Amino acid sequence: MNGALGPEYMVVLGVFASMIAVMVSRQRTIAAYWAALAAVVAAGIWTAALWSSPALPISLYAQGVRVDLFSLAIDGLVLLASAGALLVGWNDARYGADFPALVLLALLGMMVLGLANNFLVLFLGIELLSLPLYVLAASGGYAESREAGLKYLLLGAFSSGILLFGLALLYGASGTMVLTQLANSSLILPLAGAGLALTVVGLVFKLGIIPFHMWVPDVYEGSPLPVTTFMAFGTKVGAAAILLRFLFYGFSVAVGWWEPALGYLAVLTMVAGNLLALAQKDMKRLLAYSGIANAGYLLVGISAHNQAGARAMLFYLLVYGLAVLAAFSVFTMVARERNSVSLNDLTGLARRSPWLTAFLAVAMLSLAGIPLTGGFVGKFYLLQAALDANEPGLAIGLVVGAMIGLAAYVRPLQRAFQGGDGTSEAPVRWPVAGAVVVVIAVLGTIGLGVYPAPIVHIVNHSAAFDWLR
């Protein structure tokens, strides 16, 4: 055992603790939040302690899970995402007392996805991630939220079915369920091809790649703001992690089967996602389409299929997540008791709350990929990976997408710096928990832009796929 799964156990204990806290005192739900946050922090400390453990990499449960530096990096990312979501929605009665427990359950699913090395564990992780999110999406209690929950449930179940079918075909074609053994097994070709295609479709559905993105804008728009934050960051990390693990471990040899297809999907997603983002007036929808486009960037790292690609993807997940956390916590503060922020709500924000506007500007510029923010370094890393893999098409697609995206991201900023209409000149109130998130996320974004070397060092270690170039 040697504690390799310690972070996961911490999260399980956190789920129990927050459930018990809710049962003990139904009025003071804050105990549940504290319990969940403590679990997240404990898991984070354990993850950090495991980092230099000599026992890694280690396979457990008949090669069902594989704990290595990659899975630890994913753990760190999803822990950050859930800590952010918990703080953004800190003790808000609107989302019900179950919010922290459900967030932790979904977090567990994401962590399982990070270390899955077996079809069954993979599927377990996907379901563990999805089921709490279906409930969370519907937890707002208003009509759009219920619609989002139902839509997410139906389409998610559909994609799970496709995924399961694909996994079954792959098992039939190879005779093994272990990802690391897939490369060495003799595959029955048409069956394996179909299985691979269906599995990849099921996974990119969770990632929100065009043309499997239809659910993303509606679900993001309808869900309560903290849930959207969590979905935008955490789900993306989990889905990207398992897609990378599945393809790099299982199909590095048969790279010709999936690499061109994923490359085209990536370019399509980056360009179309950003184009659609241009047309949005609702900030949640804007970030939803931005999330789609950013999933395309992540796919660049995967379809580059080299070590630099995996590293760039990990790095980009971090910078994207920080920008999303910052942007959503600002939006949550602006929205207050409402649940959406439109372009008009941002008008004159610079006069009402100059600091908040500055934070939003950093987040948006990072998403747009302007230097001295993390977003630029992330895109730079992805470009390196794409060009190193001799895929200039991916590189061009990336920059074209970034160009279009830029216009989408600066529009809210222009609104914010515009003069207000004078109706709501009161400064925006800062809840302490949200302020913590936004300050940390903004400092991290700038820090990653100015001095990314330490994080580059970490991702270079964690994505050690030695058999790749």
Add this chain to the structure above:
Amino acid sequence: MITQYGALLIYVLVAFLVAYLVASSSQHMGPKAPGGLKRVTYESGIVPEAPVKYFSVRFYRVAMFFMIFDVAVMSLYPWATSLRSLHQAGMLRVLAFLAIVGLAFFYVWNRGGFQWD
């Protein structure tokens, strides 16, 4: 191979063709009378007088809980059949499992999941 199954293919095609022809013959041959009562929801039924009542969503909740706890308890059967060979370790793990299920059960109870209203 193909010659062997060729007959089957032709059979399937003919079957589909016949089914299609029969099913679509009324559309091709019958008179068309659009408009009027055709637009009513239940063209040939009873005109609904009150808003339609779907069956209660509470049944869905009951079904969900039944599914979850039933499947959970089902997992005890394989353990029970190999109780002896699993010794104490198996016992401990099942107890842990039951504790988790029990916690979930009490949570649902506490949050009012079993109340009919």
Add this chain to the structure above:
Amino acid sequence: MFLVWLLAVPLAGAIATLLASAKGAKVVAAITSFVALVGYAGLLFVNRAGVNWPWISAWGVRFHLEADGLGLFLLGLNAVLFVVAILASSEEMGRVYYFWLLLLEFSVAGLFAAVDLFVFYVFWEVLLIPVFFLLTQWSGARGKAAALKWLIMNLVGSFFLLVGIVAVAVIHHQNGGAFTFEISALSGMTLPAGAATWLFVAFLVAFWIKAPLWPLHGWMPDAYGESPAPVTALISGVLSKAGIYGILRVMMPLFLPQFRQFQLVLLILAAIGLLYGALAALRQNDMKMVTAYGSLSHMAMMALGIFSLTEVGILGTTYYMVAHGLMVGGLFIVLGLLESRTGTRTIQDMAGLNKSAPRLAAYFLFFVLGALGLPGLPGFVGEYMIIQGLIQSQVVFAVVAGFVLVVAAWYMLRVFQAVMQGPAKGSAIRDLLARQVAWLVPLAGLVVFIGLWPAGITSHAAPSLYHVTHFLAGKGGGQ
């Protein structure tokens, strides 16, 4: 370390302006820019050592800044023009305005000192943001659209530049070299034949847009027309040089064979831009737009100097960049002073202002004469050297350039005549205030100084261009 001073002081000052009171921001900014200028003097006379710190060692990126002859005087131009622009701005602008100005000074200083492509690109793109916000918030009615246009057009170029930079580094690495972005390490590398042209175009488009050069100058009229005078002075005086500087600094070492291959096309494009800018300037009735299009024409002149691919032409461009920056910066600021007094920019609405404002008229005339290339003033020296280079390589373009000089005199004097001379129309205006003269005199003095002693710049710039010119001479290019 004076180089770090040039970067650190504006950055620290930018943060200080945010903490200052609304009225005190200008004072803080002025002091900051002056301290930066003192740092530049130190750079010039005391110690020119650069810095070379590891930044992202995994990618071979180093924070490498040098002040060689190519960038040295542009750094000076930057330091000087920012002092003038900040002094010329009103206190009413508020602290965020000065914050963006100083951030702009920081990023431009970094750009002119960077010799690592990654660092170069970082500063190249960062400088878009301050200008974007300056245009959004402190400009005319269509400022928002102008800002978007500025940002999007420039970023389109930058993103291609980004691909180009990464591709060059990756190709260098794949050819067996170290993974580095150092320009000196990458210079003269062999590029695969197919990729070379594409990379050349990717780099060129970015610099072409920033300069701007015809036909990629779409953002220019709006941005120049809408921005407040000090910002216009900075965009045309300093930022536009970044494009030309980029061609010299980045493209010349990397793409010399391509330059030779496409020389004729580039010369033709630049010549069209030269004519277009001059003729468009002739047709404007807005005195600011006359200067803007005149500046477009001058940028094309600098491009011609580079594309002549001769030593004297390139040196002429290096010199002309500094000279033009000082003159056009001063001209835009004088125009701003004039506009704030008359409330209009249309030349038909003004006449005979030299009666009521003789000192303003004198400075206006001075900068106008500089811009049209009067001998003795620096514009003449630069243009002379560029035309000499053109004669050495392609005489036709020298003729075109000579013709445009005549047109330049025409459109500049037309403005001056209409605005300042003739019978006075309308009410009298206030003449220059003493504090405005206080910073116009040193600026004019500097212009005269480099006009009288061009060797001060060219003798420093020549060694930095040694590699390029040596290569040209060795292969017999352009001779």
